Amino acid sequence: MAQKVIKTDLCVIGGGSGGLSVAAGAVQMGADTVLIEGGKMGGDCLNYGCVPSKALIAAAKKAASLDHASDFGVKGERPNVDYGAVMDHVASVIAGIAPHDSVERFEGLGVNVQEGYGRFISPRQVEVNDTIVEARRFIISTGSSPTAPPIPGLEDAGYLTNETLFENREMPEHLIVIGGGPIGMEMAQAHRRLGCKVTVLEAFKALGKDDPDLTSIALEALRGEGIDIREGVKIANVSRDVDGVQIHLESEQGGEVISGSHLLVAAGRKPNIDRLNLEAAGIEYDRPGIKVDARLRTSNKKVFAIGDVAGGYQFTHMAGYHAGIVIRNALFRLPAKVNYDAVPWVTYTDPEIANVGLTEVQAREKFGDDIRVLTFDYKENDRARAELRTEGMVKAITTKKGKILGAGIVGLQAGELIHPWTLAISGGLKISAMASFIAPYPTLGELNKRAAGSFYTPSLFSEKTRKIVRFLSKFG
Template sequence: MKAISKFDLCVIGAGSGGLSVAAGAAQMGARVVLVEKGKMGGDCLNYGCVPSKALLSAAHKANNMQDGKEFGIKQNGLDINFRSVHNHVHDVIEGIAPHDSVERFEGLGVTVIKSKAKFMDARRVRAGSKIIMPRYTVIATGSSTALPDIPGLADIDYLTNETVFDLTRAPRHIVIIGGGPLGVEMAQALRRLGSEVTILEAKRLLPKSDHELAEVVSGQLRKEGIRVVEETNIIQISQRRGGAVIHIADGKSVRDIDATHVLVATGRRPNFDDLDLDKAGVLFSENGIEVDRRLRTTNKKVFAIGDVIGGTQQTHAAGYHAGIVIRNTLFRLPAKADLSVMPRAVYTNPEIAEVGLTESEASQIYTGVRSLKWSFDDNDRARAEREIEGLVKIIVSRRGKILGAGIAGKNAGDLITPWTLAMQEELNISSMASLISAYPTRSEASKRAAGSFYSPILHGKATRRLVRFLSFFG
């Protein structure tokens, strides 16, 4: 009989969430084993957040270098070396990789096993030649591309987020299937780096974002020459020499689109197929592993975090989950996750960032919902930078409770943070309206949007009568 290795925590998956649990627990004195069958750093470092933002940064830099006419700056042409862009992306990955490496984690005292993990029963996990019996197991195996059921897709050499960053030449014409965050980010990046780009979306662009905010990004993409085809159905994809032909039904017409490359960006599916969850008594569905608010599965000795539980599939969500798990497992505290205030962002230019409910979601739950808006067209900093696209949009109850916030515009991902804090601390809209913002900054737009909650009262007839009445008393 093989020896059984005992640990406090067995973490399956070395992506963002798993690494956060392993590092935090080990540094607090726990005995931790980390099992990973693929690359350390998971999807975020190797195929997701890091390479996509590095590619976007190169694309935005290219755009800025040819966009100076309004400032009185002339540029004599632009030379984009896509192989050098590819090298930049992978240099960024390599610069971060040591932080997520086996060596670093072994230095923290974590036992790292490079192997697949499978449950043997409710308590034991097999990893390679080892049998592990931990006090708690944490599943942090992430997600991967969900391939749509399109006839002919399997017959072509399509790209996903795991392969698109390996391109060393700019695609001549890339068709992106899916208009979610990954789809629109890659569309803008590749367009700004010289590719012809078409987005095919079955619904509308950025369907999970507030419609008004999504329109800001949609308008910018179209302005840059990206073809956006919404509410379309892909009938079939056919291989052709040098690329593919996508047969689509768009409204009442049927037409073909020629492409040299096809990128599938239609969403994510949780990774748990190889874990033998049934043997551990862990329930799951196609949407992810089922967890309670403490992130425990149906087996109370097994937790699951990050993309594998579905919902908000963002790196910062996995990091937040890690803290909840550590409090539950190491300190026996019944910590619960509050996912209602999880910010989400799309890193196009302009960006979109949101937290809480959208206007349509809030209207289905509450009565008397108000939408408070302030355009960056009326913000001095935005005008000085000549980037006035977008707005701040705050959703409040009739009494001023903040139900959600959304921003479309430059640096929206940073500007959403005060609204996330306001919702976490259950602050009223009055707190944001009285906030002092430095001038000139884009954050003033948030303050002005909040202040507009009181405009009907402050600028109404009753206030004017009161002011006139008080004037008689010197």
């Protein structure tokens, strides 16, 4: 039987955050659009990543809410945790958002949704099931998947990833986490607060991609909650018996065996390209993902790649940003290019860690000594004192002339407090703009203003200023 052929303006491969944004935008702007999705609509973010993890973190915060209540004069019993019910809460949050990302909604918008995995059969054709899609432009937005390190015995022992963790309804007695990055540390703290014993094993430095001035504060807090975080660990092998999973450390670390009931691997991700048959379309790729230029075009200029599959920043909000760049290029033929100067990211531990722009190390590599490092501690903020959450700091990096290069925050609501720094960098504002706005009192937002204001402290309270004031005072 002859295959059905669909001719269209735009074909989007992958129904995750970025792909859905492109499809919805394109069809509402008048482009004939085909969307191909072989898994769950909404992709990793809705089903396995951002949404379920933040729902679990929220439940864990509720469970831990009375741990320090006595400091406020409030006493109460620590709540009993029904782990299965917690995961039901997670599932309900996913279910509440799912209709927005559903096949039915997108077909209602006018998108031709093809449920199946697409593969290129030529530079201008993709095959899905018994259908061939011929498009003027293609957008690959297939995302990424968790990957596991090559540890002997790991596959046979079995383990959880972020794709299977939220299906588990059995409370871990002892959760072992391999990987001390954002996902590993977020899930470690959430499970600890739900009542699990938790051990994190990290081959290098926990939260090693962030500023150590910030991560040291967060890691101290996590260890203070009872999480066993081990850095520089080398695992010899993994095994499992009726009692659970055993992690055997290498002999130079004493040959210790760590036993747990559940094992979560959060040690990296890989681009979802295996099914795409990219060679048939002349699309170049490497280990991090599909190679793209500043306009997000692949080596086949009729094909774009966005989000995780294009390598680089693996954040849902970056896929959404990429979607806007691609729509301008693919639909309007505008030479829009990506700009990563003001990319924010947040690690949702408690305290949170938020960053935008350059870190201090990156700034010094690029500008040498022509930078200023501005800091302000949470303990100097009255709202933080009222909340008894004085652990944390704001750290901003500028040039000596006041151009904002980056900012990092660790502390309560850091993910919210990073927003004005992101706006300042993307808008090309100088540090004076952040220092001069009126912040309502008492709010955590004053932290940003005070950190920015410290840029002027050396000159404002200098001997030169004092001489000027004394001189002017002589005139009445």
